[in-house]
Amino acid sequence: PHQVKPPILSYYLKLDDQVIHFLLKQKGLEPRLESWCQLIDNPTVEAKLLIRDEIKQILPKLVSQTQDTRQPLILYLCGLHPTEKRQGAIALAAQLKRGLLMADLAQALAIKEDFNSWLKLLFREAYFHNSILYLESFDALESKEDYLLSKSLLNRLAEAKDIVILSGVQSWVATFTDTKVVITVPFPTPDFCQRRIYWQANLETKGIVLSDRQLDTLANRFRLSSTQIASAVTNACNQALWRAADEFEELPLNTIKPTLNDLLAAARDQSSNNLTGLARKIKSKYSWEDIVLPPDQLAQLKEICNQAKYRHIVYERWGFNRKLSIGKGLNVLFSGPPGTGKTMGAEVIANELQLELYKIDLSQVVSKYIGETEKNLNRIFTAAETANAILFFDEADALFGKRSEVQDAHDRYANIEIGYLLQKMEEYEGISILTTNLRQNLDEAFVRRLAFTVHFPSPDEASRRRIWAGIWPSEMPLSEEVELDFLARQFKLSGGNIKNIALAAAFLAAETGSPVTMSHVLQGIKREYQKMGKVWDDAIRSLEINSIRI
CATH class of the missing domain: 1.10.8 (Helicase, Ruva Protein; domain 3)
Structure with a gap:
């Protein structure tokens, strides 16, 4: 306290590298920002790029007004497609003849450095270059863990003196702490007419x-x-x-x-690959010639395809789009015993429509913890919004098997989960297919919300004969002694069982280096019976073909 304070000239001043960069008029972006930022000094828009009217007319007018009154402006571009929003920001900067500094907040968080220091650098860099600041992936800050980081950004936005553009997927929710007006600019997925x-x-x-x-x-x-x-x-x-x-x-x-x-x-x-981590992509290889079903069920599958093909006529041109707030999605229930062709039916539809097919095992989605099942389902449908795919929910018995009559809170909650799934299926503007072996456990109120319910029955003798005839590849040598009529009449098997038997018989024949014989087929049936828990001896006693021995 008794020391004399040193004179001001005895201090030295060290400028931040970013300030030195600016004073020396060095071009380019501050090196510390290069990993997650991009600077466009003179943005241009390709002539063939189709920019929405809001960008070409309304936004520049709004920006000019705020600049005349020296008021800051914060825009929030909301939509699913990041490239579309990025092009909109570039178009706006080009019209205003200003640079654009683009920053990806998700990448900034991944660096695991001091976020507040990054924000200081970022806003200062935009000021030094007289550029509009464009912040992508604002949703990356929405988790509870990043609450403080989100608050830091909002505080920085509150102090902004210029145009700042945010970009995200979720709608902007204003809070009482927001000190600046944030104008939401929607970037919806183009409708049918625009896409055309x-x-x-x-x-x-x-x-x-x-x-x-x-x-x-x-x-x-x-x-x-x-x-x-x-x-x-x-x-x-x-x-x-x-x-x-x-x-x-x-x-x-x-x-x-x-x-x-x-x-x-x-x-x-x-189409987006966001579903890859949540579902299994199935390569659709079956066509109408491969599936064996009764005429009415086959007609239903074709009607499903037709509804997908001609939805633009009914919803767009004929105006049904205005009559329906939800329920535009094509939600389907496939019911029937295992192995009767439910997965094949989904593959046939996907092949006909030239769409990807994603299989979701509901037994892996359902959680014993209240609320977790809905969160899992929401993640799947959110990822599916940009996938342009058919969603195939297998093992729905994981949900339907949990309820019969409502007797306690668990039964009621099982109903809530089913209702939530059907709601998301209705909202999804694509095809979603649900499979179950327990059709009787589904409330009629839920059934009314489905566009189609297709029952896949166990095949009768004529259908089994067609399955046996079509299961063998043309390249495979098949002995004339294999009596398909006898196999169809004698063994009441599903298509899935017949496929397993044919494959087993083929491997047995490959081992012996001979064509597939009746003996190979019967050995395959024996193994399939063992898997099914059926007694083979009782079945074999009824055989009356003396030439067959196993």
């Missing part, structure tokens, strides 16, 4: 002409953004070129055009 325009415009730039029906198929089948559609067209053209290179000595470049199947495949590739 995007497909047509992008195809025309490549000199590709499709029929109206083909354009309708692409626009109706896949709910893609404009940038995804542009990428799909480019990728389909590249795939057609690759295929032509394999077929022709000299490439007739001017005549190589992608087929509709090329475009459908490219559209599938543009």
Whole structure:
């Protein structure tokens, strides 16, 4: 306390590297921000890029007004497609003739450094470059663990003096602590008419002409953004070129055009892969010729496909879209004993519609803890919003088996879980299929909410004969002594059982180096009976074919 305070000239001043960078007028981005930020000094918009009217007209007008009054402006771009929102921010910056500093908050959190220090650097960098700040992945801060980080960002936004653009998926929820007005700019998935325009415009730039029906198929089948559609067209053209290179000595470049199947495949590739960690993708290899069902059930499957194919006519052109708030999704129940073709039916539908099929095992989703089942289901349907896929919920008995008559709180909660699943199926604007062996455990009130209920019965003798005839690949040698009529009449098996038996018989024949014989087939039936817990001796006594011995 008795020391004399040193004079001010005895202190030294150390400037932050970012400030030195600015004073020396060095170009480029501050090195500490390079791993999760991108600076666009002179943003431009491609002429062919289709920008929504709100971006081209309303937003610049709003921004100009706030600049004239020297008021800050915070915009929240809300939607599923990050590329679409990013293009919107670039278009706005280009119209205002300003740079754009883009930062990914999810990547910033992954660095595990002092978040407040990063924010200070970030906002200062935007100021030094006179750029609009664009913060992506705002939803990354919504977890309880990141509450303090989210609060730090909101405090920083409250002090903002310029335009700041946020981007996220969830709707913005204002709180009493918000000191600035946040204007939400929705970026919804384009509807059918918009998607059709995007497909047509992008195809025309490549000199590709499709029929109206083909354009309708692409626009109706896949709910893609404009940038995804542009990428799909480019990728389909590249795939057609690759295929032509394999077929022709000299490439007739001017005549190589992608087929509709090329475009459908490219559209599938543009769909999100968020479901991969939550469900198992099934490669659909079955067609209508492979499935054996009674005529009425087969007709139902075709009606399901037709509803998916022509939903744009009924909902969009004929106005049913205005009549329904929910229930636009195509939710289906497949019921029947195991092995009767429920999974095959889903594969046939996926193959017909050229859509991906994801299988979700509900026994792995259902939790004994109250509320956890709904959280698991919500994660699946949230990921499915951009997947453009068919959701196939297997083992629904994990839910339906928990309830019969409501007798206690557990029964009531099981009903809540079922109701929640059906609600999410209704909200999902795609096809969702539920399978159960316990159709009798489902309330009629729930059944009324389903678009289709298809029962897969155990096959009768004629159906079993068709299954036995179609199960053998054409390349496999099959002995003439294999009596398909006898097998269909004698053994009341499901299609799944018959598939297992045929495969077992093929391996037995491969071991002996001979065609598949009746002896091989009967040995396969014996093993299948053992798996099913049936007594083989009782069955074999009834055989009256003297030439057969096992």
